[in-house]
Amino acid sequence: MFSTADTIVAVATPPGRGGIGIVRLSGPDAHRITRRLIAHDAALEPRRATFARVAHVDEIIATYFPAPHSYTGDDVVELSAHGSPVVLRAIVTATLDWGARLAEPGEFTLRAFLNGRIDLPQAEAVADLIDAVTPLQARTAFDQLQGTLTGIIGDIDRSLFDLIARLEASVDFPEEGYHFLDAGDLTNALDGLIARADTLLRDACRGRLVREGLQIAIAGRPNVGKSSLFNALVGAARAIVTDVPGTTRDLITEVVDMDGLRVTLVDTAGLRDSRDIVEAEGVARAMQAQAVADLTLYVLDRSRPLAGEVAREADGDVHAPEHKRVIVANKSDLPAAWRRPDAVDVSATHGDGLDMLRKKIAEALDIESCADRPEISNVRHVALVQRARRALLRARAAAGSEGGSLSEEFVLADLQDARAAFEEITGRRAPEDVLAHIFSRFCVGK
Ligand SMILES: Nc1nc2c(ncn2[C@@H]2O[C@H](COP(=O)(O)OP(=O)(O)OP(=O)(O)O)[C@@H](O)[C@H]2O)c(=O)[nH]1
Numbered sequence: 001m002f003s004t005a006d007t008i009v010a011v012a013t014p015p016g017r018g019g020i021g022i023v024r025l026s027g028p029d030a031h032r033i034t035r036r037l038i039a040h041d042a043a044l045e046p047r048r049a050t051f052a053r054v055a056h057v058d059e060i061i062a063t064y065f066p067a068p069h070s071y072t073g074d075d076v077v078e079l080s081a082h083g084s085p086v087v088l089r090a091i092v093t094a095t096l097d098w099g100a101r102l103a104e105p106g107e108f109t110l111r112a113f114l115n116g117r118i119d120l121p122q123a124e125a126v127a128d129l130i131d132a133v134t135p136l137q138a139r140t141a142f143d144q145l146q147g148t149l150t151g152i153i154g155d156i157d158r159s160l161f162d163l164i165a166r167l168e169a170s171v172d173f174p175e176e177g178y179h180f181l182d183a184g185d186l187t188n189a190l191d192g193l194i195a196r197a198d199t200l201l202r203d204a205c206r207g208r209l210v211r212e213g214l215q216i217a218i219a220g221r222p223n224v225g226k227s228s229l230f231n232a233l234v235g236a237a238r239a240i241v242t243d244v245p246g247t248t249r250d251l252i253t254e255v256v257d258m259d260g261l262r263v264t265l266v267d268t269a270g271l272r273d274s275r276d277i278v279e280a281e282g283v284a285r286a287m288q289a290q291a292v293a294d295l296t297l298y299v300l301d302r303s304r305p306l307a308g309e310v311a312r313e314a315d316g317d318v319h320a321p322e323h324k325r326v327i328v329a330n331k332s333d334l335p336a337a338w339r340r341p342d343a344v345d346v347s348a349t350h351g352d353g354l355d356m357l358r359k360k361i362a363e364a365l366d367i368e369s370c371a372d373r374p375e376i377s378n379v380r381h382v383a384l385v386q387r388a389r390r391a392l393l394r395a396r397a398a399a400g401s402e403g404g405s406l407s408e409e410f411v412l413a414d415l416q417d418a419r420a421a422f423e424e425i426t427g428r429r430a431p432e433d434v435l436a437h438i439f440s441r442f443c444v445g446k
């Protein structure tokens with residue numbers, strides 16, 4: 001399914017116009033195709049910028065990275081042209097005429113993996129780094145790109161390998177008994193491995209927060225200033241604000257950086273019974289958005305008397321008491337009609353109290369504890385560490401039982417299982433469908 005025999009091409013820079021746009025070629029014919037393209041007689045000097053012309057298209061700079069010292073591990077040529085979609089498309093088309101093929105999404109990085117330049121967590125880190133919204137996300141991805149996770153897994157894998165080798169020797173030469181590995185050593189080694197899996201998993205829930213971010217829904221009655229607060233937190237007049245109750249109908253989302261975490265803010269329709277079918281649909285969506293959010297900002301209008309029913313709504317959903325919410329008393333620039341000690345006073349239109357609100361949000365979500373860079377952040381990795389841990393626990397149980405050589409066979413099978421899971425993380429043993437899934441997340445040119 002995956003071939004590295006042909007030469008692939010794609011625009012590597014984002015769509016649109018810019019000072020520079022880059023077309024990337026990778027494969028055995030990358031150099032030959034480039035020389036044809038720019039009518040260059042001599043070979044291109046490795047890793048040197050060469051000025052050239054693509055006839056009737058543009059003046060470009062070509063840089064040749066011979067295998068294996070390139071991003072993909074193949075021969076790679078990067079062609080920097082002026083950043084115009086028309087120019088870049090013309091260059092790509094010309095390379096197709098000379099024998100290149102359009103790259104699939106993520107295919108450059110896939111080749112880097114297949115050629116052994118990077119392992120799977122590093123390839124995944126490339127995608128995460130490109131997608132990062134906050135500096136913390138970028139740093140976490142960068143650590144993974146540098147191989148921190150690979151190093152940890154590699155360590156565990158070596159211990160497992162050693163254990164398996166010694167256990168196999170004991171099984172093959174039973175008369176020696178546990179000569180290669182006595183029972184106490186085995187259980188100690190297993191306990192150590194389980195503890196290491198536990199440490200990784202403790203890190204994981206923080207890691208998920210950093211990598212995937214959080215959703216915060218802004219909810220409340222009509223006209224209390226939800227959209228105004230949304231705009232204030234986003235820092236742009238994104239949602240329509242009017243003094244007509246029921247202005248917002250659809251969900252409006254925007255991604256912001258909150259203390260380094262990627263937060264998706266969702267503005268919702270004001271909650272009320274409405275006979276208007278559009279508004280009623282909006283209210284239904286508002287309820288759904290609250291149900292899936294990690295936190296709800298429940299907004300009240302502090303300048304108007306608080307109806308008992310609304311106060312009860314603010315107190316929380318009796319059906320989902322564990323759902324996190326922060327009460328916001330908006331319009332603090334106007335005279336107060338009431339006070340609630342549990343509410344944060346803000347003025348969405350004047351910007352007062354927003355810092356306090358951000359602090360409350362950070363507290364409610366325990367963002368503080370995410371400030372360290374987690375070692376593991378990807379759900380695929382987490383699921384595999386969990387699988388490995390279960391196998392290790394089974395091995396531990398079998399090792400503790402009095403089954404003689406039979407229990408050794410069980411321990412061995414479980415250890416092999418654990419090892420397979422760890423190797424699927426690094427990609428040493430990753431099925432093709434797993435690879436296809438991972439690389440389909442990338443966009444073309446990466
Ligand atoms: N004085 C004052 N007015 C505000 C403040 N926040 C919002 N408003 C006004 O309140 C009105 C409603 O604001 P919106 O942000 O549209 O309220 P909403 O909750 O999104 O309303 P719906 O979408 O209809 O549910 C507008 O006239 C805003 O200018 C505030 O902090 N102070």
Ligand SMILES: [Mg+2]
Pocket residue numbers: 226227228239240241247248268269270
């Ligand atoms: Mg609104």
